[in-house]
Amino acid sequence: MVAPIFTSTTAEIIYPDCDGNPMSDNTKQFRWIVTIKENLELIYAENPDVFVAGDLLWYPAEGNNTIRQAPDIMVAIGRPKGDRGSYQQWKEAGIAPQVVFEILSPGSRLAEMQRKLSFYDRYGVNEYYIYDPDRIDFAGWMRVDGKLESIEEPQSWVSPLLAIRFDLEPDTLQIYRSDGQPFLSFGDLDLHRRAAEQRADTAEQRADTAEQRAVTAEQRAATLATKLQELGIDPANL
Secondary structure, eight states, rough: OOOOOOEEEOOOOOOSSOOOSOOSSSSHHHHHHHHHHHHHHHHHOOTTTEEEEEEEEEEEETTTTSBEEEEEEEEESOOOOOOOOOOOOGGTOOOOSSEEEEOTTOOOHHHHHHHHHHHHTTTSEEEEEEEETTTTTEEEEEEEEEEEOOOOOOEEEEEETTTOEEEESSSSSEOTTTTOOOOOOOOHHHHHHHHHHHHHHHHHHHHHHHHHHHHHHHHHHHHHHHHHTTTOGGGGGO
């Protein structure tokens, strides 16, 4: 009797890395996204277990690739740094991003913001912040008793998880580190990056020079040993 052949009809689920939407709608929105994301990267540069990302698709539910959201900035505390095509929560020890930011553009719709709030509330975000750079409007939500609740007075608010302070001024939003230093501006971040690259290049050049010196010293020692042996002298006895 020939055993029947069973063919699996379960297709592998693909979790796309892109949802087809642009990262930003204009240069102002882009600057704010990069500024917040890169400053947070700097704050946690020495902590290997804080993952910061911008415009990365987050899939909270395994088996369903339609449940997803791409926060402008997200912070996952307790997850290692490293490149990812998307944040698949079941591969991240089940840890949801604890803090997310959205930077509004003129094209942002109230219904869209409400949908995002519902998503972040349902899937475990602890702090959710929105900034509208055109209207100079800042709002936030914090999880209280299992639900995201609006922060009544977001001005001069300090994030419980990130320890950064938000000061809403008449013409802009200022964000401060826990040491009181303001976030670097978009331009200053570029200068910081270039300086870091220069320091890295200098350190690499120094390492190369030290290695070259060591090789040269080794070659000189070998040459001297050869000459001594030609003279009948054993270098080991010196």
